Amino acid sequence: MKKEMFQPIFFAIFMKGFLITICLVASISLIISLTPHFSNNYARSSAVAVTNNNIEKYIIKEEEDEETNISHILFGIGGSAKTWHNRSRYSDLWWRPKVTRGFVWLDEEPHQNEPWPETSPPYRVSQDTSEFKYNCWFGNRTAVRIARIVKESFELGLTNVRWYVMGDDDTVFFTENLVAVLGKYDYNQMYYIGGNSESVEQNVVCSYSMAFGGGGIAISYPLAAVLVKILDGCINRYHYMYGSDQKIGGCMAEIGVPLTHELGFHQMDIKGSPRGILAAHPVAPLVSLHHLGKLHPLFPSMNHRDSVKKLIEAYEKDPSRIVQQTLCYDLKRNWSLSVSWGYSVQLYPWLMNARELGFPVQTFNTWLDSKEPFTFDTRPNYVEPCKRPIEYFLDQVVRLQNGATLTSYSTIIGDDFNNRCENQKYKPALAIHMVNVTAPILSPLVWRQLDVDDDNGIRFHIHIPKFI
Ligand SMILES: *[C@@H]1O[C@H](CO)[C@@H](O)[C@H](O)[C@H]1NC(C)=O
Ligand SMILES: *[C@@H]1O[C@H](CO)[C@@H](O)[C@H](O)[C@H]1NC(C)=O
Ligand SMILES: *[C@@H]1O[C@H](CO)[C@@H](O)[C@H](O)[C@H]1NC(C)=O
Ligand SMILES: *[C@@H]1O[C@H](CO)[C@@H](O)[C@H](O)[C@H]1NC(C)=O
Numbered sequence: 019m020k021k022e023m024f025q026p027i028f029f030a031i032f033m034k035g036f037l038i039t040i041c042l043v044a045s046i047s048l049i050i051s052l053t054p055h056f057s058n059n060y061a062r063s064s065a066v067a068v069t070n071n072n073i074e075k076y077i078i079k080e081e082e083d084e085e086t087n088i089s090h091i092l093f094g095i096g097g098s099a100k101t102w103h104n105r106s107r108y109s110d111l112w113w114r115p116k117v118t119r120g121f122v123w124l125d126e127e128p129h130q131n132e133p134w135p136e137t138s139p140p141y142r143v144s145q146d147t148s149e150f151k152y153n154c155w156f157g158n159r160t161a162v163r164i165a166r167i168v169k170e171s172f173e174l175g176l177t178n179v180r181w182y183v184m185g186d187d188d189t190v191f192f193t194e195n196l197v198a199v200l201g202k203y204d205y206n207q208m209y210y211i212g213g214n215s216e217s218v219e220q221n222v223v224c225s226y227s228m229a230f231g232g233g234g235i236a237i238s239y240p241l242a243a244v245l246v247k248i249l250d251g252c253i254n255r256y257h258y259m260y261g262s263d264q265k266i267g268g269c270m271a272e273i274g275v276p277l278t279h280e281l282g283f284h285q286m287d288i289k290g291s292p293r294g295i296l297a298a299h300p301v302a303p304l305v306s307l308h309h310l311g312k313l314h315p316l317f318p319s320m321n322h323r324d325s326v327k328k329l330i331e332a333y334e335k336d337p338s339r340i341v342q343q344t345l346c347y348d349l350k351r352n353w354s355l356s357v358s359w360g361y362s363v364q365l366y367p368w369l370m371n372a373r374e375l376g377f378p379v380q381t382f383n384t385w386l387d388s389k390e391p392f393t394f395d396t397r398p399n400y401v402e403p404c405k406r407p408i409e410y411f412l413d414q415v416v417r418l419q420n421g422a423t424l425t426s427y428s429t430i431i432g433d434d435f436n437n438r439c440e441n442q443k444y445k446p447a448l449a450i451h452m453v454n455v456t457a458p459i460l461s462p463l464v465w466r467q468l469d470v471d472d473d474n475g476i477r478f479h480i481h482i483p484k485f486i
């Protein structure tokens with residue numbers, strides 16, 4: 019495919035877009051290529067460094083200091099002895115013995131005659147917290163124990179820890195992306211990083227200014243050092259608060275360190291199917307998913323665990339690109355396509371603008387099961403078949419010889435919902451049962467590049483073929 023064959027039809031500068039998309043549309047299948055644009059820009063930015071003192075200093079500092087890697091993170095997972103065997107099916111998906119560092123913190127010693135699973139993080143038994151105040155009538159004082167995990171982790175005094183990352187026993191971390199995100203920040207400064215709840219009601223009850231614990235809370239070493247000194251006092255002062263994450267949020271307010279929002283931390287306080295969110299993820303690396311056992315499976319045709327494994331299979335082939343959204347238009351047919359790499363493709367047999375396609379389809383309710391509101395834009399999940407996109411879900415992902423990936427997405431066999439649409443314009447799209455996407459590996463450097471660089475690069479191009 020030569021570039022000249024394609025006529026650019028849309029060009030815009032986005033804050034954080036950086037992909038060129040080329041669509042080649044065939045009659046019974048779709049093949050899409052994602053071509054990188056940022057490699058050039060990266061080269062350009064090193065050239066800038068020679069002439070610009072500030073940037074040069076920045077780069078020299080980076081060279082002196084080892085990049086943050088997985089060994090610099092100490093995980094603290096809140097667990098309990100009786101439920102661990104069941105909950106370990108989540109940590110097994112992301113924990114890598116001898117690579118990831120950290121502990122599951124239990125309420126008591128696990129049963130002696132059941133060996134501790136080798137695939138699980140090693141465990142520690144939390145200190146007794148019965149002396150602490152806890153007065154939330156609808157809560158559980160386990161929250162006190164869980165809040166203290168960061169302190170007990172810190173007090174182990176392990177070396178070379180730059181970040182303490184807390185999560186629940188049903189949190190799945192995407193550790194490569196967690197490293198990429200934390201690597202953007204100076205671990206010698208005080209940082210409190212995470213995300214809010216998706217449901218407004220939860221933020222109203224808890225707070226907009228705290229990191230929700232299930233999505234993961236990342237605390238830099240210098241901040242942890244201050245936090246552990248006052249944490250026990252905060253726990254007593256905020257005795258009326260429900261959750262461990264609220265108590266930590268209270269402490270952060272006292273220290274005066276605001277929350278740094280990172281859009282890849284997902285508390286997943288929703289009811290229903292998360293597929294709308296994953297099909298239109300913001301341009302940020304996917305860091306965590308929580309509550310997966312409480313939501314519908316990620317892939318409609320699979321069980322919970324297998325569907326998370328499927329997503330991880332794609333993530334492992336190209337961590338930075340997982341669930342990154344790319345839009346594509348076929349002006350000959352007036353079709354719009356939205357690709358969420360490694361997860362799904364949506365085909366709309368009509369034209370839709372980028373702004374709308376960037377909003378998740380509301381395939382879910384709020385945590386308390388109402389229709390709205392959410393902390394992000396959504397668009398309706400129509401019940402009329404003609405208003406729904408045709409959806410394709412990840413089938414397989416393979417590495418190509420040139421180092422790129424080929425991902426295939428298929429319609430779900432037996433799901434004939436879209437076929438109920440009688441509209442003539444819709445019919446040709448129904449003949450497409452598979453979409454193939456080839457994409458080069460997305461370097462984790464792009465996530466840093468976006469912050470370091472203010473002038474170049476951040477472009478999103480869409481090209482479509484002149485002739486089909
Ligand atoms: C991580 O960085 C440290 C230096 O702080 C280095 O010694 C170690 O080999 C690195 N580990 C990995 C897994 O890259
Ligand atoms: C594990 O937990 C899930 C849901 O939380 C439940 O459906 C399942 O029965 C549990 N399995 C065991 C062995 O307890
Ligand atoms: C609090 O949570 C623990 C562990 O999850 C559970 O064993 C206990 O029954 C709960 N207590 C109350 C009062 O709900
Ligand atoms: C595509 O849309 C344009 C303008 O909206 C219209 O003029 C054209 O006829 C449409 N083409 C097809 C194949 O529907």
Ligand SMILES: *[C@@H]1O[C@H](CO)[C@@H](O)[C@H](O)[C@H]1NC(C)=O
Pocket residue numbers: 047048049414416424425426454
């Ligand atoms: C899509 O890729 C699969 C392999 O993953 C291959 O079997 C299939 O033929 C491809 N389809 C097209 C149209 O290229």
